[in-house]
Every structure is written in C-alpha cells, then in structure tokens.
Amino acid sequence: MSSPRRPVDLLTAIAGLILVVLFLILVSDAISDGAPTDDASQLRAVLPRGSLFVVSLSANLLLIVLISYVVLRTLIVAGPRDVLRPLFGAVTAYAMTSYVNAQLEIATMGAAPLPGLPDDVLTAATLGYVAAGIAFTRTMPTGQPRVRSLLWGTNALIAVIAIMAGVSSILAVLFTVLVGFTCAALADYVVGTRVTPPDIERIRDELRRFGLIADHITPSGTDREGDPLYLADLDDGGRAELTVLSTENGDGFWRRLRDLLLLRGPVAPRILYGSRRRAEHAALMSASARDAGVRxxxxxxxxxxxxxxxxxARERARIRSLDTLEASEVTDALLADLWRTLIMLHRRRVAHGDLNGTTVGVRDDLPDGVLEAALTGFDHGSVAAPPLRTSLDTAAMLTLLASHVGVERAVDSAVRALGVDTTAAVLPLLQPPGLPNGLRSELRRRDRGLLARLRRHLATIAPQAPAEPARLERMRPRTIVSVVVATAVGLILVYQLAGVDLATIRHADPWWALAAFAMATTCMIAAAMVLVGFVPAPLPWWRTVLVQYAASFVRIAAPAGLGSIAINGRYVIKAGVPTPLALSAVGLTQLVGFLVHVPLLLICAYLTGTSYWSGFTPSPTVAVISILGTAAVAAVLLHPRMRRAVTKRLRPYLSGVLPRLLDMFQRPLSLLLGVGGTVLLTVAFVLCLHFSVLAFADPGLRVDLVAVAVVFLAGNAIGSAAPTPGGLGAVEAALIGGLTAVAGIPAAVALPAVLLFRVLTFWFPVLPGWAAFLHLQRREAI
Structure with missing residues (x-):
C-alpha cells in the first residue's frame, strides 16, 4: 500500500503557517496597544457554580478515552504509519500553540493587563490541548464515523467551556482551530496518507455495469502520471487498459504548477487536479481525436x-512507439503519414499537447511491412485549440522527427506536408519552453544542440522567416535567480546593518578615507587582472571588471569565495572557453592566490617580530570549525571508498589545474599579469585597511604597515573558513582583535577603522554590483 503525499496538503499547511504568523503579529500589536478582549463574565453569571468544572472534566476525560481507543484500534487493525500521522499532527499542533503562547507571554511582560482578561489567558495549555485534539481528529484513519463525530463534539465542547470559564477568548479559540487544521495538513503531507489498492472484485463489478465481463485483471505498473494501471482480458477476446485515477496521486503536480507559473497563456499546462475532471478530459480527448479520423x-x-x-477503461493501444522502431523502418512514407495524422487533428482544432517518442508510433496489429501512423497519450491535449497550440504541436513533431531521422529529412518531410511558409512559421517556437515535458527530457538526454541546428536549417530554406524566439515565458529562470539573490542580499543587509552605528564613520579624515576608497576600487581592477591573465582566451577588460562587481553582489548571499568562483566560472564559459578549461582557469586563480597569501603572511609575521600564533588567536568557533574540518578531511582520506568517491567528484574540476599551470609558463606575459594581479589584490586590501586605520588615528599614533598586513592576511584566512556569507562576523572580529593585539591600535580606533574598511570593500560594492549583475545578465555574459 502506497503512502502518497498530496501537494494540496502542503499548500494548505503553508497557507495556515502564514496565517499563524500574521495572527501572532497582529495580536502582539494589539497587546502593545492595550486593545480590549472578549469578556464572558455575564455568561458565567447565569450558570450554576461548579457546572463548568464538571462538564470540562468529563469532556477532557472523554477526549483522552477516545484518543486512546483510536490509537489502540489503529495499531491492531492498520499499522504504525496510520498511528504516526495523527500523533505527529497532535504533537506538532500542541508544540506550535505552546510556542505562540510563549511568544505572546513575552509580549505581555511589559504591557499593562488587558481589561476583562485573566493573566494566564495566553499561556493556558487548554488552547494547545484543543489544537492537538483537532489535528488528531482531522488526520485519524478513515472509518469509525461515530468515534470521529464524538471527537469533533468533544473538541468543540472543550473550546466553548474555555471561553465561558474565562481562561480563553473567541480569538484564541479561532487561532486554536487554525493551528489544528494547519498541523493536520502538515502531518498528512510529511507522513503521507495510506491508500489502499482498489479491490479487483470491485473493479470487475464496476466494469460489469458497462457490459464488460473481465476474465482476468492483472496489475501493470503505473502510467507517466503515477496512476495505477491494470490490464483486463475481456470475455469477447479483447483487452482493456484500466487506469485508476485518485485525488491522492500528486505526481507531476509541482512540475505542472511550475510551468503554469512560468509559461504564458496557451503554453502553460492545465493542472486538472481532480480525478473526475481528469477522467472527463481523457474521455473528451479520445472522442474528439476519433471524430477527427485519428485512430x-x-x-x-x-x-x-x-x-x-x-x-x-480504454481499449488496449496496440502500437509500437517511435523509440522502439529501427532507423530503416522510419521511411519517408511513414513520415508523411505522421504529418497527415497531425494535420487531421489540427483541422478539427484538436491539439495533442504531448508528442514524444512514446506517444507517437505505428500500429502493431497490421501485417509485417505495413506501417501506419498512430498516436496515443491525448490526456494532455485540448479541443477548440488556438493556433498557437497547434503550432506548438507542429514544432514538437518536427523536433521529434529530427531527433530520429536527422534535421534535413525531418524538415523536408514537413515542407512536403505543410509547405515552406507553414514549416518556417514554427521557427520562433523551437525552444525548450515550447516543447512537451517528455520531449524536453529526451533532448536533454540525447542531443542538446538539436534545436539550434533545426533553427539554422529552417533559416537557410526560409530566410524571410522570423528568427526572433517567441516570448513563451512569463519569467525566465535568470530573472527568478536575480530576484532571489536580491531578496537574500537585502535581508542580509538589513539584518547586519541594523545594529551598526554608521555615524562613527563621519569622524574619519576625508583624505585618508578617499585613499582607502581608491584602494578598494583598485581591488576590483586587480581581480580582473587575475582573471584576464589566467584565462586562455581574450576577455573584454571593462566587462571583466564589471564581473568582479557582480561577484561582490553575489558573494553577500554565499559563503566566502563561492560566489566569486561561480560568477567567474560562468563568465569564462559564456566567453566561449570550454567548460573543463574554464574550471581549470578559475581553479588556478584560487591556487595562485593561496600560494601568494601564505608566504606573504609568514614574511610579514617574521618582519613584525611577532608570532602570529601567540599574538593573534582565532575565535573558539573558528577553532572548532577548523578541527571538525580537519577531522572530516582525515576521515575521507583514510577511508578508501570515501577517498575514491571524493576523488571521482573533484577530478573534473582539479585535473586541469596542473596542466594549466604548466601552460602558463609558456606564456610569461599572461603569467606575469595573473601573478601581478594577485599580488596587487592583496596589497590593495592591505593598504585599504591601513588607510582606514589612519583615517581615525591620532597624529601621534604610529601604525605599522607590516603589522596591519599580518592582521589582514590572518583575518582574511579566518573569514574564508567561516560559513557565513563573505565571512560576516568572523572577519570583523578577527580584524578588530588583530589590530588591538598585533598592531597595538586602541580599540576606539580599530572599531571604526574596521567598519570603514568593510563598508568600502564589502558593503559599498553591493549597489554597483547589483547593476552590473543585471547588465551582464541582459547581455547574457553570465
């Protein structure tokens, strides 16, 4: 028995969680403003004293007995999963309600008590108790209608008593119901619902209603949508294919929802989530196709x-799919028959919508050597189809045939069947978003460059055809990436700068601050020099500088170093460099940076006469991370199987670094540019920090440049080990501690100096980096 997870449960849970958060925000604001609440004192006055206590005790005992009975009976009759789901929902509901109650209690600590409301109304466990009961009742196994009704009635009675007794309010009870149903939907999705396979005798009885007598019914796996399939041998000698459509099946829902949100109008798929709607649509498409003369x-x-x-129940489709045919069997006559079949559909305004190698084929019930086109899989089609949908069918058929017989034969067959103008009209639609999902998957596996070759060939035979791709997408993937990255960067900026006093920077010496800004700009130019020097292809100079600003924008939302590596690698690949060579070049920049960084740190530490390890101690967090990282690396290196797996994964990225380094020695000017840029990058960062310190230092304070260099190099290494974006927190702490301990700079000077340094080198490039990121994306440079 399967346990599918229904997407509707997850969507319901997400909507409920959003409402819970909004409730918490609104109630917190109301408490802070001293808003009035419900008062049930008048209602309690007309009730006999002690009656509420007796009713409440009885209802709670009944709820416990009913829940215990359901748990025991389910364990005996069903299985652990059917018990786990309601228990998970109940525990989650109680925990969520308790958490919200605790937050509201914190919110009321400094506020005046509300009129007519007991002190413990927002912290009473009754709300969590009722929420747990609602979630349990909602997710308990099917059946037991009387027990279920008693559970609902008991939950409602307990909630009413809580209001009448003054330990809760109507608003709190509504919140309890919301939490209960939200956690029930969450439990249904996380644990999954138990679906019992349909009884064979029940299927046989249902077929008998339609005059179909099934001698044998055998399971036959599932279809592409995940629905169970059965094959039935009928008493008249025929065979039927049985599909069981259930609302519990959510396979493909997220893919269809994604396409529905991202694709425009007729290109977007239909959700058809209900089982009855899907069955009715399948019957409509079958009848429409047969009326059009298509088998x-x-x-x-x-x-x-x-x-x-x-x-x-449908006739058993006896066809051989196009994927199973030999190349010699796909004759020009068969190609013409396939186009004729598609034309017959389109003449009646019927669109197939799912042409791929498994739904297109030939009949399998004809004598050997006789090939007649046949189509299946009409469930995703549409009637009264607009011209765009039929044109998408034509583009899909052309692409499918090109993947089996070649571009030239496929285009020639389309021209013979449709004409040059009609064939060339699909040129703007030859793009992945316009193809059915199954065909897109086939192209990804077989030939990613097929669409480009098709477009070029069509442009050759019809130069007048529109070459600009049609806009089939509402939003392109890179637009979504830009929005996500911009949102993450904005949240991080707000969070990080919320507690920072930027007013201290106003006291900086303007000339030293200007010099520090110049060094920060030099860092971008130096980073571009490194990439231009190590990449074995000409790169536009100023565009490469823009890429470094774009990397500064991305790195704020990625761990230290990863954002720059990703952007630079993407830029080099887009510039026409083969992927292995591009990865090797970017890896070489990191290797040379490491080879320059470590010697500079040792030399500067020696020149200062200060031991780095004794005078500059990293934070305990960094030490723990370093120890755990070292232990993980040692475990990988010592275990043969893990070592082979990691080596296999990293070989494509690192295998070309050493040959690339050897190639650099054959090009001394490029080597000089790359290494010089690496040294200049480090020197510019050191001078930027040095000038930032001088901007706040008193005239009599001596600031040792070499000591500042040690601090930067060590702090940068610690920041690279930190898992936070750009080393946030770790870099600032390391630089401030290093300036005070190693360079002997007072904390009153070190704090604003580090703040100015980070603003110039980390925060300020975000805005121009965002603009550069969007500009480069529009130019498809990254």
Whole structure:
C-alpha cells in the first residue's frame, strides 16, 4: 500500500503557517496597544457554580478515552504509519500553540493587563490541548464515523467551556482551530496518507455495469502520471487498459504548477487536479481525436470505485512507439503519414499537447511491412485549440522527427506536408519552453544542440522567416535567480546593518578615507587582472571588471569565495572557453592566490617580530570549525571508498589545474599579469585597511604597515573558513582583535577603522554590483 503525499496538503499547511504568523503579529500589536478582549463574565453569571468544572472534566476525560481507543484500534487493525500521522499532527499542533503562547507571554511582560482578561489567558495549555485534539481528529484513519463525530463534539465542547470559564477568548479559540487544521495538513503531507489498492472484485463489478465481463485483471505498473494501471482480458477476446485515477496521486503536480507559473497563456499546462475532471478530459480527448479520423484508444467505461477514485477503461493501444522502431523502418512514407495524422487533428482544432517518442508510433496489429501512423497519450491535449497550440504541436513533431531521422529529412518531410511558409512559421517556437515535458527530457538526454541546428536549417530554406524566439515565458529562470539573490542580499543587509552605528564613520579624515576608497576600487581592477591573465582566451577588460562587481553582489548571499568562483566560472564559459578549461582557469586563480597569501603572511609575521600564533588567536568557533574540518578531511582520506568517491567528484574540476599551470609558463606575459594581479589584490586590501586605520588615528599614533598586513592576511584566512556569507562576523572580529593585539591600535580606533574598511570593500560594492549583475545578465555574459 502506497503512502502518497498530496501537494494540496502542503499548500494548505503553508497557507495556515502564514496565517499563524500574521495572527501572532497582529495580536502582539494589539497587546502593545492595550486593545480590549472578549469578556464572558455575564455568561458565567447565569450558570450554576461548579457546572463548568464538571462538564470540562468529563469532556477532557472523554477526549483522552477516545484518543486512546483510536490509537489502540489503529495499531491492531492498520499499522504504525496510520498511528504516526495523527500523533505527529497532535504533537506538532500542541508544540506550535505552546510556542505562540510563549511568544505572546513575552509580549505581555511589559504591557499593562488587558481589561476583562485573566493573566494566564495566553499561556493556558487548554488552547494547545484543543489544537492537538483537532489535528488528531482531522488526520485519524478513515472509518469509525461515530468515534470521529464524538471527537469533533468533544473538541468543540472543550473550546466553548474555555471561553465561558474565562481562561480563553473567541480569538484564541479561532487561532486554536487554525493551528489544528494547519498541523493536520502538515502531518498528512510529511507522513503521507495510506491508500489502499482498489479491490479487483470491485473493479470487475464496476466494469460489469458497462457490459464488460473481465476474465482476468492483472496489475501493470503505473502510467507517466503515477496512476495505477491494470490490464483486463475481456470475455469477447479483447483487452482493456484500466487506469485508476485518485485525488491522492500528486505526481507531476509541482512540475505542472511550475510551468503554469512560468509559461504564458496557451503554453502553460492545465493542472486538472481532480480525478473526475481528469477522467472527463481523457474521455473528451479520445472522442474528439476519433471524430477527427485519428485512430485513438476508445473509452469503454468511466465509473467510480469510491469517493474520489475514478475508473477509466480504454481499449488496449496496440502500437509500437517511435523509440522502439529501427532507423530503416522510419521511411519517408511513414513520415508523411505522421504529418497527415497531425494535420487531421489540427483541422478539427484538436491539439495533442504531448508528442514524444512514446506517444507517437505505428500500429502493431497490421501485417509485417505495413506501417501506419498512430498516436496515443491525448490526456494532455485540448479541443477548440488556438493556433498557437497547434503550432506548438507542429514544432514538437518536427523536433521529434529530427531527433530520429536527422534535421534535413525531418524538415523536408514537413515542407512536403505543410509547405515552406507553414514549416518556417514554427521557427520562433523551437525552444525548450515550447516543447512537451517528455520531449524536453529526451533532448536533454540525447542531443542538446538539436534545436539550434533545426533553427539554422529552417533559416537557410526560409530566410524571410522570423528568427526572433517567441516570448513563451512569463519569467525566465535568470530573472527568478536575480530576484532571489536580491531578496537574500537585502535581508542580509538589513539584518547586519541594523545594529551598526554608521555615524562613527563621519569622524574619519576625508583624505585618508578617499585613499582607502581608491584602494578598494583598485581591488576590483586587480581581480580582473587575475582573471584576464589566467584565462586562455581574450576577455573584454571593462566587462571583466564589471564581473568582479557582480561577484561582490553575489558573494553577500554565499559563503566566502563561492560566489566569486561561480560568477567567474560562468563568465569564462559564456566567453566561449570550454567548460573543463574554464574550471581549470578559475581553479588556478584560487591556487595562485593561496600560494601568494601564505608566504606573504609568514614574511610579514617574521618582519613584525611577532608570532602570529601567540599574538593573534582565532575565535573558539573558528577553532572548532577548523578541527571538525580537519577531522572530516582525515576521515575521507583514510577511508578508501570515501577517498575514491571524493576523488571521482573533484577530478573534473582539479585535473586541469596542473596542466594549466604548466601552460602558463609558456606564456610569461599572461603569467606575469595573473601573478601581478594577485599580488596587487592583496596589497590593495592591505593598504585599504591601513588607510582606514589612519583615517581615525591620532597624529601621534604610529601604525605599522607590516603589522596591519599580518592582521589582514590572518583575518582574511579566518573569514574564508567561516560559513557565513563573505565571512560576516568572523572577519570583523578577527580584524578588530588583530589590530588591538598585533598592531597595538586602541580599540576606539580599530572599531571604526574596521567598519570603514568593510563598508568600502564589502558593503559599498553591493549597489554597483547589483547593476552590473543585471547588465551582464541582459547581455547574457553570465
């Protein structure tokens, strides 16, 4: 028995969580403003004293007994999963309500008590108790209608008593109901619902309603949507394919929802989430295709096995799919027959919508050597189809045939069947978003460059055809990436700068601050020099500088170093450098940076006469991370299987670094540019920090440049080990501690100096980096 996870449960849980958060925010604001609440004192005055206590005690005992009975019975009759789901929902509901109650209690600590409201109304466990009962009742196994009704009634009675007794309010009870249903949906999705396979005898009885007598019914796996399939041998010698459509099946829902949100109008797929709607649509498409003269499986029966479960019986499609045909069998006559079949569909305004190698083929019930086109898989099609949908069918058929017989033969067959103008009209639609999902998957596996070759060939035979791709997407993936990155960067900026007093920077010496800004700009130019020097292809100079600003924008939302590596690698690949060589070049920049960084740190530490390890101690967090990282690396290196797996994964990225380094020695000017840029990058950072210190230092304070260099090099190494974006927190702490301990700079000077340094080198480039990121994306440079 399967346990599918329904997407509707997750969507319901997400909506409920959003409402819970909004409730918490609104109630917190109301408490802070001293808003009035419900008062049940008048209602309590008309009730006999002690009656509420007796009713409440009885209801709570009944709820405990009912829940215990359901748990024990489910363990005996069903299984652990059916018990886990309601228990998970109940525990989650109680925990969520308790958490919100605790937050509201914190919010009321400094506020005046509200009129007519007991002190413990927002912290009473009754709310969590009722929420747990609601979640349990909502997710308990099907059946037991009397027990379920008693549970609902008991939960409602407890909630009413809580209001009448003054330990809760109507608003709190509504919140309890919201939490209960939200956690129930979350439990249904996380644990999954138990779906019992349909009984074979029940299927046989349903077929008998339609005059179909099944001698044998055998399971036959699932279809592409995850619905169970059965094969039935009928008493008249025929065979039927049975599909059980259930609302519990959510396979493909997220893919269809993604396409629905990202694709425009007719290109977007239909959700058709309900099982009854899907069955009705399948029957409509089958009848429409057959009326158009196309041989399609006929619907034999459309019945109901249980509420929400529909039985769809169709003729067994006896076809050989195009994927199973030999190349010699795909003749020009078969190609013409396939186009003729598609034209017959489109003449009746019927669009197939899912042409791929498994839904296009030939009949399998004809004598050997006789090939007649046949189509299946009409479930994703549409009737009264607009011209764009039929054109998308044409583009899909052309792409499918090109993947099997070649671009030239496929285009020639389309021109013979449709004409040059009609064939060339699909040129703007030859793009991945316009193809069915199955065909897109085939192209990703077989030939990613097929669409480009098709477009070039069509442009050759019809130069007048529109070459600009049609806009089929609402939002392109890179637009979504830009929005996500910009949102993450904005949140990080707000969070990090919320507690920073930027007013201290106003006291900086303007000339030293200007010099520090010049060094920060030099860092971008030096980083561009490194990339231009180590990449074995000409790169536009100023565009490469823009890429470094774009990397500064991305790195604020990625761990230290990863953002720059990703952007630079993407830029080099887009510049036309083969992927292995591009990865080797970017890896070489990191290797040379490391080879320059470590000697400079040792030399500067020696020149200062200060031992780095004794005078500059990293934070305990960094030490723990370093120890754990070292232990993980040692475990990988010592275990043969893990060592082979890691080596296999890293070989494509690192295998070309050493040959690339050897190639650099054959090009001394490029080597000089790359190494010189690496040294200049480090020197510019050191001078930027040095000038930032001088901007706040008193005239009599001596600031040792070499000591500042030690601090920067050590702090940068610690920041690289930190898992936070750009080393946030770790770099600032390391630099401030290093300036005071190693360079002997007072903390009153070190704090604003480090703040100015980080603003110039980390925060300030974010805005121009955002503009550069968008500009480079529009130019498709990254």
């Amino acid at each position: 399609a499986p006929r619907v034999l029966a459309l019945g109901e096995l249980s509420p929400g479960t529909v039985l769809l």
